[in-house]
Amino acid sequence: MESRNELFFSADTEELKKGCRENDKEMKCLICGETYEKGEIFPFEGRYFDAGKRMKLHLEKEHGSMLHFLLNSGLAGVSEIQSAILAAMAEGLSDKEIAARQQIAQSTVRNHRFKLREKERQARVFLAIMELMKESVPTEENDPGEKLCEPHRTASMVDxxxxxxxxxxxxxxxxxxxxxxxxxxxxxxxxxxxxxxxxxxxxxxxxxxxxxxxxxxxxxxxxxxxxxxxxxxxxxxxxxxxxxxxxxxxxx
Incomplete structure (x- = not known):
C-alpha cells in the first residue's frame, strides 16, 4: 500500500494543485490520505456531497488552500521572505502593499519577484532533465539499495x-x-x-x-x-x- 509520504512525492503538478489523486474508483488526499469513494454520498455539516465536492471541503477545512500548504511545507526551496511575498502576490497585493506589510523597500519586492520568476523557469528545465534521466537511466530500479528515501513533508529544512x-x-x-x-x-x-x-x-x-x-x-x-x-x-x-x-x- 502506498504511504502518505509516497503518495505526496509521487504526485504530478496537476495533482499537487488539486491536493488529491483521483482514479475511476476514488479520490485520495495527498496530504493525509483521506479517501472518498466515487458514487457514494458523504455527510458534512448537515448537508450531503459527492466525492469531488467532499474532497474540496476536506482540503479547505483540514489543510487550507493547497497554495498555503505548499508554501508552508518547507519543500518549495524558497526563503521565508519569498514565501511571504508569494502568499501576498496570491492575494493580489501590489508591490507597494507587499512592501508595507513586510516592512521592506519596494525595490526589494521587485527583486524577489524577478528571482522567483527565474526560479520558475529553472524549475521547469530541471524537471524536464530529471524526467529524461529517469527514462534513459533508471538506476534506482536496477539497484533498489541506492533508492533515496523521501524527506518527511514537514521537515523544517531539507538539506x-x-x-x-x-x-x-x-x-x-x-x-x-x-x-x-x-x-x-x-x-x-x-x-x-x-x-x-x-x-x-x-x-x-x-x-x-x-x-x-x-x-x-x-x-x-x-x-x-x-x-x-x-x-x-x-x-x-x-x-x-x-x-x-x-x-x-x-x-x-
Missing amino acids: DRYVITEEERTQILGTFFDENGHLKEIPAREKRKVVILRKIAENFKPGTKYTETEVNRILKRINDDFPYIRRLMIEYGFLDRTSDCSSYWIKE
Missing part, C-alpha cells in the same frame, strides 16, 4: 541530513533499535537522528492531540532521555505543539 538511501535507513534502524523497539542510544550524527526520529514518529497517530504527559509516556518507552527526544521531534518538524505546551500532535 544534506536527508540524503539517505533505503539501505542506509535499514542499517541505521538495525543498529540503534533493539528487537523490542527500544532506542539503545541517541545517535550524534544528524543523518542518523533523522532516521530514528522518523521511526519514533510512527508511534503517534495523525489527527490525534496529546498532552505533554502522554507524549512523555510514549517516548519514555522508547528511551529514558525522553525530554531530549521530544525537543528533537519538534526541532526536526515531526511534532508540533501549542504555545503553552498543553497540546502536541504529529505534523502532517
Whole structure:
C-alpha cells in the first residue's frame, strides 16, 4: 500500500494543485490520505456531497488552500521572505502593499519577484532533465539499495541530513533499535537522528492531540532521555505543539 509520504512525492503538478489523486474508483488526499469513494454520498455539516465536492471541503477545512500548504511545507526551496511575498502576490497585493506589510523597500519586492520568476523557469528545465534521466537511466530500479528515501513533508529544512538511501535507513534502524523497539542510544550524527526520529514518529497517530504527559509516556518507552527526544521531534518538524505546551500532535 502506498504511504502518505509516497503518495505526496509521487504526485504530478496537476495533482499537487488539486491536493488529491483521483482514479475511476476514488479520490485520495495527498496530504493525509483521506479517501472518498466515487458514487457514494458523504455527510458534512448537515448537508450531503459527492466525492469531488467532499474532497474540496476536506482540503479547505483540514489543510487550507493547497497554495498555503505548499508554501508552508518547507519543500518549495524558497526563503521565508519569498514565501511571504508569494502568499501576498496570491492575494493580489501590489508591490507597494507587499512592501508595507513586510516592512521592506519596494525595490526589494521587485527583486524577489524577478528571482522567483527565474526560479520558475529553472524549475521547469530541471524537471524536464530529471524526467529524461529517469527514462534513459533508471538506476534506482536496477539497484533498489541506492533508492533515496523521501524527506518527511514537514521537515523544517531539507538539506544534506536527508540524503539517505533505503539501505542506509535499514542499517541505521538495525543498529540503534533493539528487537523490542527500544532506542539503545541517541545517535550524534544528524543523518542518523533523522532516521530514528522518523521511526519514533510512527508511534503517534495523525489527527490525534496529546498532552505533554502522554507524549512523555510514549517516548519514555522508547528511551529514558525522553525530554531530549521530544525537543528533537519538534526541532526536526515531526511534532508540533501549542504555545503553552498543553497540546502536541504529529505534523502532517
